[in-house]
Amino acid sequence: MRKIWGIPGGIHPPENKDQSLQQPIAEIALPELLVLPLSQHMGTAAEPIVAVGERVLTGQEIAAAKGLVSAPVHASTSGEIVAIEERAIAHPSGMTDLCMVLRPDGRDQWIELHACEDYTRLDHQQLVEKVRAAGIVGLGGAGFPTAVKLNPRANYDIDTLIINGTECEPYITADDALMQAHADEVVAGTRLLAHMLDNPQQVLIGIEDNKPKAIAAMEAALAAGEGHPGSAVEVCTFPTKYPSGGEKQLIQILTGREVPSEQIPANIGVVCQNTGTAQAAWRAVRFGEPLIARITTVVGEALQTQRNIRARLGTPIAHVLAAHGFDAERCSRLVMGGPMMGFTLPTADVPIVKTTNCILAPSREELPPPPPAQACIRCGMCAEACPASLLPQQLFWYSQAQDYEKLQAYNLSDCIECGACAYVCPSNIPLVQYYRASKSTIRRMETEKEKSDRSRQRFEFHKQRIAREEAEKEAKRAARKKAAEQAKQKLAQARAAGGGERTGGSQADPVSAAMARAQTRQVAPQQQQAKLERAVSSAESRLQRARQRCDEAGDEQRDKLQARVKEAQARLDDARQKLAAHEGTGQAADKPDPVATAIARAQAKMALPPAERLRNNIASLQKRLATARQKLDQARQAGSDTVEALQTGVAKLETKIAATRAELDDLQAGAVPEHAQAPSADSEAATAAIEKAKARAAARADMSPEEKLRSQIESLQDRLQKARLRLEKARADNDDNTDAFRTAAEKLEAKLTQTQQQLQQQPVTTDTSH
Amino acid sequence: MLEFFIQYPIAGAIIALSSLALVFGAILGFAAVRFKVEGDPIVDQLDALLPQTQCGQCGHPGCRPYARAIADGEAINKCPPGGQATINAIANLLDVEAPALDEEHGEESEVKKVAFIREDECIGCTKCIQACPVDAILGTAKQMHTVIADECTGCDLCVEPCPVDCIDMLPVASTVEDWKWDLPAAGTYKVELIATDGDRHGAPAPQQKSGRGEAA
Numbered sequence: 001m002r003k004i005w006g007i008p009g010g011i012h013p014p015e016n017k018d019q020s021l022q023q024p025i026a027e028i029a030l031p032e033l034l035v036l037p038l039s040q041h042m043g044t045a046a047e048p049i050v051a052v053g054e055r056v057l058t059g060q061e062i063a064a065a066k067g068l069v070s071a072p073v074h075a076s077t078s079g080e081i082v083a084i085e086e087r088a089i090a091h092p093s094g095m096t097d098l099c100m101v102l103r104p105d106g107r108d109q110w111i112e113l114h115a116c117e118d119y120t121r122l123d124h125q126q127l128v129e130k131v132r133a134a135g136i137v138g139l140g141g142a143g144f145p146t147a148v149k150l151n152p153r154a155n156y157d158i159d160t161l162i163i164n165g166t167e168c169e170p171y172i173t174a175d176d177a178l179m180q181a182h183a184d185e186v187v188a189g190t191r192l193l194a195h196m197l198d199n200p201q202q203v204l205i206g207i208e209d210n211k212p213k214a215i216a217a218m219e220a221a222l223a224a225g226e227g228h229p230g231s232a233v234e235v236c237t238f239p240t241k242y243p244s245g246g247e248k249q250l251i252q253i254l255t256g257r258e259v260p261s262e263q264i265p266a267n268i269g270v271v272c273q274n275t276g277t278a279q280a281a282w283r284a285v286r287f288g289e290p291l292i293a294r295i296t297t298v299v300g301e302a303l304q305t306q307r308n309i310r311a312r313l314g315t316p317i318a319h320v321l322a323a324h325g326f327d328a329e330r331c332s333r334l335v336m337g338g339p340m341m342g343f344t345l346p347t348a349d350v351p352i353v354k355t356t357n358c359i360l361a362p363s364r365e366e367l368p369p370p371p372p373a374q375a376c377i378r379c380g381m382c383a384e385a386c387p388a389s390l391l392p393q394q395l396f397w398y399s400q401a402q403d404y405e406k407l408q409a410y411n412l413s414d415c416i417e418c419g420a421c422a423y424v425c426p427s428n429i430p431l432v433q434y435y436r437a438s439k440s441t442i443r444r445m446e447t448e449k450e451k452s453d454r455s456r457q458r459f460e461f462h463k464q465r466i467a468r469e470e471a472e473k474e475a476k477r478a479a480r481k482k483a484a485e486q487a488k489q490k491l492a493q494a495r496a497a498g499g500g501e502r503t504g505g506s507q508a509d510p511v512s513a514a515m516a517r518a519q520t521r522q523v524a525p526q527q528q529q530a531k532l533e534r535a536v537s538s539a540e541s542r543l544q545r546a547r548q549r550c551d552e553a554g555d556e557q558r559d560k561l562q563a564r565v566k567e568a569q570a571r572l573d574d575a576r577q578k579l580a581a582h583e584g585t586g587q588a589a590d591k592p593d594p595v596a597t598a599i600a601r602a603q604a605k606m607a608l609p610p611a612e613r614l615r616n617n618i619a620s621l622q623k624r625l626a627t628a629r630q631k632l633d634q635a636r637q638a639g640s641d642t643v644e645a646l647q648t649g650v651a652k653l654e655t656k657i658a659a660t661r662a663e664l665d666d667l668q669a670g671a672v673p674e675h676a677q678a679p680s681a682d683s684e685a686a687t688a689a690i691e692k693a694k695a696r697a698a699a700r701a702d703m704s705p706e707e708k709l710r711s712q713i714e715s716l717q718d719r720l721q722k723a724r725l726r727l728e729k730a731r732a733d734n735d736d737n738t739d740a741f742r743t744a745a746e747k748l749e750a751k752l753t754q755t756q757q758q759l760q761q762q763p764v765t766t767d768t769s770h
Numbered sequence: 771m772l773e774f775f776i777q778y779p780i781a782g783a784i785i786a787l788s789s790l791a792l793v794f795g796a797i798l799g800f801a802a803v804r805f806k807v808e809g810d811p812i813v814d815q816l817d818a819l820l821p822q823t824q825c826g827q828c829g830h831p832g833c834r835p836y837a838r839a840i841a842d843g844e845a846i847n848k849c850p851p852g853g854q855a856t857i858n859a860i861a862n863l864l865d866v867e868a869p870a871l872d873e874e875h876g877e878e879s880e881v882k883k884v885a886f887i888r889e890d891e892c893i894g895c896t897k898c899i900q901a902c903p904v905d906a907i908l909g910t911a912k913q914m915h916t917v918i919a920d921e922c923t924g925c926d927l928c929v930e931p932c933p934v935d936c937i938d939m940l941p942v943a944s945t946v947e948d949w950k951w952d953l954p955a956a957g958t959y960k961v962e963l964i965a966t967d968g969d970r971h972g973a974p975a976p977q978q979k980s981g982r983g984e985a986a
Contacts, residue, residue, distance in 0.1 A: 091949070095945070095949060097946050399953065400953075402953075433954050434953060437951040437954070438953070439951075440949075440950040444950055447948070451822075453822070455822040455904045455921070456817070456822045456834075458904040458905055458906070458921060459824045459832055459833070459903050462902075462903055462905050
């Protein structure tokens with residue numbers, strides 16, 4: 001016989017346990033709706049994983065655990081999820097919380113379960129996972145996820161497992177009934193839990209001596225399983241006293257060890273589980289059965305039948321009461337839990353959850369409304385009754401004064417809220433209510449403190465950030481100012497050095513040089529105007545010609561010609577605009593606009609490196625090609641006769657892109673070293689190229705298409721020659737870019753032949769137009 | 771040496787006292803350097819008591835500046851978010867009489883509030899983001915903004931700058947997690963606690979005793 005230790009304090013209220021033990025555990029009919037709260041346990045609420053309207057099977061997971069300290073929720077029967085909404089839950093506040101509402105279909109069709117014959121073959125993690133997945137939480141009342149308790153941190157050396165079958169609170173007989181009816185399962189569960197905790201030295205099942213039948217059943221079950229490997233399991237009985245069943249109290253009674261303040265039993269090497277939890281864990285591992293029902297005591301004089309039932313989780317209490325002949329007239333109040341630690345339910349519409357061990361519907365005679373409280377007479381009976389050796393009277397005073405510092409100093413957090421002090425109080429002071437209120441205020445203050453610390457940090461960071469941004473902005477501003485001043489100085493220097501004439505000085509700003517050149521080239525306004533007028537008239541005549549040709553040409557040519565008409569029109573518009581601008585500025589100011597625009601254009605081009613420019617060209621060409629192809633496709637689909645023309649257009653665009661690409665390659669291959677050598681020379685070259693191109697464009701404006709083509713061919717030939725030279729040189733030097741040069745030359749050749757072909761075609765069309 | 775002191779007691783006393791003064795002066799000087807306190811500890815303590823809403827209702831740009839001002843002698847009743855509880859705590863710390871809240875700076879609100887942006891009305895002007903003292907508003911120019919409710923202190927500062935008036939201050943809904951038991955009202959105890967079992971109440975005292983005996 002092992003030594004039984006004592007606990008301080010404690011009381012002996014009338015037990016009232018016989019009423020509910022007269023009948024075996026019963027099942028009641030399924031209700032119309034099952035309401036499954038997502039938070040039936042301690043920790044984070046579960047997250048729904050099925051949608052409204054979905055059909056679920058019994059035991060199917062409908063809400064998944066979120067985080068470590070959490071537990072999943074399973075469908076208690078098969079049916080349809082009709083809503084996921086806020087519903088009243090079993091909570092002293094009477095508040096609502098998110099619940100899944102399940103309409104049973106009455107078939108109770110189980111999901112496929114994964115049984116396990118021999119759990120010793122599974123490793124620890126697999127077993128913990130099975131317990132977690134089954135949604136098992138402490139069924140004694142607190143609802144702490146069991147899997148977390150079974151996975152103690154490595155630094156806790158667990159040497160004792162205690163299965164709590166004490167059930168010290170009056171009226172409640174759920175564990176008693178379970179042990180009487182399913183002692184074998186409880187014992188198997190005990191052995192499973194012991195196995196999961198690496199078979200601690202002692203495995204104790206603690207039962208108060210007021211449950212002789214349960215003790216006998218458990219001992220018989222233990223004897224039947226004699227010779228089981230693993231730790232020896234011992235049933236320990238001890239005298240009945242409230243609150244022996246508190247976790248810390250039971251540990252003290254059975255081991256003599258006290259759980260230190262603010263610590264958990266694992267700190268002193270003990271894990272404590274409820275008998276119901278042990279049985280549920282066993283069923284979860286052995287049969288793969290999740291927690292969908294629990295044994296609940298339904299008791300009280302306001303009921304006709306008082307017994308234990310196996311209730312599906314989510315069954316509304318109103319439904320349970322209806323099945324037990326509830327007389328609302330006689331009932332003083334509805335209580336969930338026992339008379340000592342339970343709470344009054346604001347409504348009977350709340351569901352049974354995993355932690356509901358008792359529904360108490362007492363009559364007025366049985367549990368009368370408490371008489372009004374009187375002043376504390378400092379009798380000290382509460383201190384004698386306190387099982388945690390606290391000073392309830394002091395705590396009461398400080399709670400009234402809302403002196404939270406003092407309350408913490410008097411270890412309010414160690415109060416287990418058993419109600420022994422309030423039970424013995426001759427002044428009927430609801431002491432525990434004071435403690436609960438103070439505890440929750442302290443908890444709230446702590447969370448608020450945490451939050452305010454966080455906002456302080458965020459505010460400090462915000463200030464820092466603003467200061468940093470301001471500093472950065474200031475630095476940027478200073479840098480910009482400095483750069484602007486430097487540029488101004490340079491410009492002034494260049495002006496002084498250039499003196500209005502181009503000296504070709506390499507350090508002079510190319511832009512200012514270009515400006516200077518443009519100014520020197522500036523011709524008399526009259527001359528300019530005459531030139532522009534010529535341009536307009538020539539553009540007009542060209543447009544007319546193009547239109548004529550367009551009218552006369554055949555269908556296959558029309559598209560091309562129309563494009564040409566458009567082009568001519570655009571050119572005419574351009575010329576007219578220029579003329580108008582010139583006339584405007586010529587009258588108003590000395591500085592003619594075209595020069596300025598030319599300068600601007602040159603500047604823009606200068607800004608772009610040649611490679612960039614070519615890339616831009618390619619991009620725009622590709623865009624054009626894409627639209628051309630689209631048109632071609634459309635024409636093909638429509639069976640239009642412009643297909644051919646469009647095809648040639650596409651081909652031309654393609655070759656053009658290829659040519660530009662080659663040029664780009666060329667540039668990248670050849671120009672890079674040059675670029676590195678003399679950037680100023682390069683930019684000079686760029687300006688020269690711009691000038692040349694402009695001159696060419698001006699010359700071409702007066703040329704006929706035929707001439708244009710000729711000049712094109714000439715330039716192409718020129719370029720081809722250059723490309724060939726380059727290729728040869730590259731070959732001689734064994735350059736890496738030889739291939740690029742070769743393709744460039746090939747492309748140029750192709751382009752040249754194409755242009756030549758065009759030229760051959762040209763006279764024909766010209767002939768037809770004339 | 772001893773003879774000299776006996777012969778000239780005055781000079782001896784002066785020498786002894788001045789050497790003591792030198793020694794202690796050196797110790798104090800060393801302590802002043804070695805154990806120098808960075809910053810003002812009273813400001814930190816005051817700052818810890820303030821609610822950190824950073825709302826500026828006290829007339830200071832944030833809680834810490836107000837803490838500094840209190841340390842410099844400003845009135846302690848200018849913090850409406852903290853309310854009477856904060857005033858009492860500060861009064862306790864400074865050991866002064868706790869005044870009532872100065873209503874000029876705002877009224878104490880019973881419920882905590884949190885900013886909420888009606889997102890379909892937000893034009894993405896970033897004005898509220900700039901106003902938020904704790905960076906609890908998320909968003910960028912021309913994009914919808916939203917409030918990180920967990921970080922919002924309910925300071926109200928974002929409401930005024932909003933050009934389309936799309937920010938509401940909503941009361942924080944109480945949830946089951948943060949629900950709090952009420953202290954029983956003095957005198958009229960409306961009791962929720964059940965620890966009143968059996969025939970104890972209304973029954974004569976001897977019966978009560980026998981009832982307990984039965985249980986034991």
